[in-house]
Amino acid sequence: MSKTKTTDTNYSPTMVSDKLEVLYELQNVDSQIDKVRVLRGELPLEVEDLEVEIKKLNDRLEKQSDIESEFNNSIVLQENKIKEANALIKKYETQQMKVRNNREFDAINKEMEFQGLEIELANKKIKGVGVELEENAGKIKLIKAKIRERKKHLKKKKTELDSIIQSTEKEEAKLLSKKKKVSKLIPDSLMSSYDSIRLASRNGLAVVKVSRGACGGCFSSITSQHHLNIKLRKEIYFCENCGRILVPDDIDSK
Ligand SMILES: [Zn+2]
Secondary structure, three states: OOOOEOOOOOOOHHHHHHHHHHHHHHHHHHHHHHHHHHHHHHHHHHHHHHHHHHHHHHHHHHHHHHHHHHHHHHHHHHHHHHHHHHHHHHHHHHHHHOOOOHHHHHHHHHHHHHHHHHHHHHHHHHHHHHHHHHHHHHHHHHHHHHHHHHHHHHHHHHHHHHHHHHHHHHHHHHHHHHHHHHHOOOOHHHHHHHHHHHHHOOOOOOEEEEEOOEEOOOOOEOOHHHHHHHHOOOOOEEOOOOOOEEEOOOOOOO
């Protein structure tokens, strides 16, 4: 929009001045509504982050628990091997009593020795797994403590955020009813200009003050004649560069 002024130039100075003041007020209300909405939009993110963190911790806990049962299974496996070896040794002992010669005796002895080694190996493995099991139990304990702590934090945050959301909703409702009242004082054509400028503006500003001879929205300079007219509140001026509605910097000094 590069129009310099409204087509309707029949406003009396007081009427223009009133409209500028109402537009400025509307802008303030809208900016406050924007702020409340942005705030409320960001709040649940914190809770969401915590929920994701807890889920990751639970996944880790599950993984460590799986590892724990794997370790326990391998201990059972080794214990069974020991039982089998012991049973074999017992069997060999009775066999040895019935041998007929040295050759047979030595052969059985070799078998027994072998089973003895098997038992030794299994015990060694059990010991090794035991160390790892202990290490893993330490990890599980830490993760469980962390989950408890994060859950407590989440609960606190949730209550906190619920109350903030409630209060921002109340504030927004109040601001919206104020906006409704203020909007009624603005002619339809001006209102639709305002709405479309606001929609196009990234920061939601449709009405800006003139600041040091420049548009307060895009900072491009304004001719001194326009500046003077804006100061005198003669007409409604739009910034030639960004299209925003320009109001004098003393608009709110009443
Ligand atoms: Zn501008």
